Amino acid sequence: MHQLEIVIAPFAKRGEQLAIKRVAAQAAADKAIKARQHALLSADLDDQRALDRVQSAAATASLDLAAIDDAIAVLAQQKAEAERQFAAERDRIERAAAAEKLTNQVDAIKAALPGYLEHSRVLADALSEISPWHFESDQIANFVQNTTAQVEVAANFAVAELAAMPEAVREGRQAIPGEPGPVPVIEPSEPAIAAQIEPDPVLRAAGFTVIDRSAEARSIEIEVPRA
Template identity: 45%
Template sequence: MQQHETIVTSLAKRGEQLAAKRAAAQDTLDRAITGRQQTLLSGDLGDQRALDKLQANVDAAASALAGIDDALVILAHQKTEAERQLGAERERIERASAADKLHKQVVAIEAALPGYLAQSKALADALSDVSHFHFESGQMAGFLQNTGSQIEIAANFTLAELKAMPDAIRQGRQPIPREVATAPVPLPEPASPTMTAFMLRSARYCDPDGRRRFAGQWEDATMPVATAQRALGKGIAAPLTDPRRAQLRGARGGDFDPKAPDVVDLDAVAEPPTAPKIEPDTVLREANFTVIDRSAEARTIEIEVPRT
C-alpha cells in the first residue's frame, strides 16, 4: 500500500508542477498573440520576415500549451487509476483483517460449544436424578435437554455459515462486519438553583421550566433563587428561620384559591419606585445657616390662659 501512496503523491506533485508550467505557457502565448496583433495593426506589413517570426512565436507558444494540456489529461487518468488501486489495496487489507478476526471468533465458538453441551447434559442428568420427588427439577432438566438438542442442531448450520464467511469477506462477496456503534449516554442538565422560603402571602410564579406554580400562604415553597429573593425583599415571604413559621405553618389547612384576587404574581411584581431626590432651595443653600444645639439651655415659657 505504501507504494501506491507514493505513486499518488508523486502524480499529485507532478500535476502541480505542470499546472504552474501551463500558467507560464498561457502567459507566453498571450504575449505572442498581442505582439503579432500590434504589428499587424500598426507595424510594417512589408517586413515579411518580422511577421513570420511573430507567427512562429505564436505557433510555438500554442504548441507548448497544447502539449502541456495533453500531459495534464494523461496525468489525470494516471492519478485516477493510482487512487483506484490505492483504494482497492486499502479495502483488501481491511477485508483481510476483518476475515482474520472473524475466523478467530468462529474458532472460539466452535471450541466452546462441546463444553457447553457437555455441561448442560451433566446438569440435566443431575436434575433428572431428583426429579421423581421434585417437580421443578424435572422441569429444568426437560428444558435443558430440549434446549441442548436445539442448540446442537442449530450449531451445525450456524458454524457452517460462519466458517464460510471469512473467505467470502476476503473475496468481496460478503460485506465487512462493522462494530455496533453505541449511542452516547446524554448527560443530565444541571438543575437550576432553587431556594425555599416561608410564604406570608399566596403567590404565583414560574419554575425553571417555565411552568406556572402556586405557593399557598403560610406554607413552604421552593422556587428559583431570583424569585425567592424578590419575594423576601417584598415581604411576601420570609426565611425559614423566621419565628412566625413555627406558629403559622400549615395554619390554613390547604384552603387556597389560586385565582383569588389577593394572590401575588411574583414574576410581575415591580420594584418599589425610588423617591426623587429633592434639592435644597437655592437661597437657603447660599445663606449658609448654622445649626446651634440649644437642648442644654434651661427655658421657662409662660402661657396666659383666660379663665371663665
C-alpha cells in the first residue's frame, strides 16, 4: 500500500491544487455571469462596449472553469490508469514469485518421488522374505506394496498437472496457490407466512364465529379409582 501511495501521490497533490483553483474559478464565473445578467436586465442596452465587456468577462470565466473541469477529468483518468498499471505490475511480480516457488516445490517432488518408490520396494521385498512365518510382516509388506503402487499411479497424473501450473499461474490463467477463493453470498430467506385458515362456509352462513383455541390446549389429569 505504501508503494501505491507513492505512485498516486503526484496525482493527489495536483488534484488538490486543481480543486482549489476550481473553487476560485467557479466564484469568478458566477460573479461574471451575474454581472452580465445585471447588464442585460438593468444597464443601458445601447452601450455596446459595456455589454461586450461583461459578455467577454463571462465567457472567459466560463472557459476557465471548463478548462479546469477538463483537467480534473483527465487527471482522474491518469490516476486510474496509474493505479491499474501499478496493480498489474504488482500482480505480475506476485505471480512470478508464486510460479517460481511452485516450480521449486514440484522439482522437489520429482526429485524425492523415485527415491521414495525405490525405498518402498526395498522395504516390501525385505518384509516379504520373512512374511511366510511372520504374519505382521506379511501384512506390512502387502500394505507397502499396495500403497507404493497407488502412489506411483497417482503421481503420474499429479506431477504432470503440477508441472503445468507454474506457467498457468505466471500467465494469469490460474489463481495463485493459497489465495482465498470468493466467499459465497447467502441471500437471507424470507420468513414463512402461516396459511390462513378459512372458516367453514356452513358455520359462517349460520352466523357462527369460529374461535381458534389451539394455543390454549393443555393436558388434564383425571384421577381413576383403583380396584
